[in-house]
Amino acid sequence: MEFCPTCGTLLQYEMTYMGRPSRFFCPTCPYVCYIEKNVKIKRKQRLVRKEIEPVISQDDMKNAPTAEVPCPKCNHDKAAYAEFQTRSADEPATIFYMCLNDSCRNQWRDG
Template structure:
């Protein structure tokens, strides 16, 4: 939003018409601000993605408690688990499991 520097009223936008450039104008006073249609990009920046750190590391799961839970991927009957409160306090905790089968090591969660 742009405001008139003279009277403080919110400026209105007018589309270009018959060779006249687009502009902001004040509906209460004679203030007009023409808009230049050409935009120049001065500098291009390359954005780098940050490396994501896992919330639960393999060391956490190696030291975690174990339970009888069936892996949905390989069917192994033992898994390590960690509980986190991922939602509000009146909701139950989320349980993250890791399969204890050395060839599988898949992870899943139970809300």
């Protein structure tokens, strides 16, 4: 989206017509910006994917209560859990689990 530098109104686009190049124009003032045919990219910037932080850490699960829930990854029968209200109050809470098998430590959620 482009805005008029004079009055701040959203510029409208007009396609090439009868030899005239395409352009942006302001519907409220006389501002016109012609679009060049050969647009060059001045700078490319690589996007860096940020590391996703877990909702709950392993420190949060140290003193958490346990339940007999099978792990979907290793089928260990015990998991620590924490319950959080992640959506609106009229919807059920989300339960986060962490497998208590030392070699697995898989985390998943229910709800």
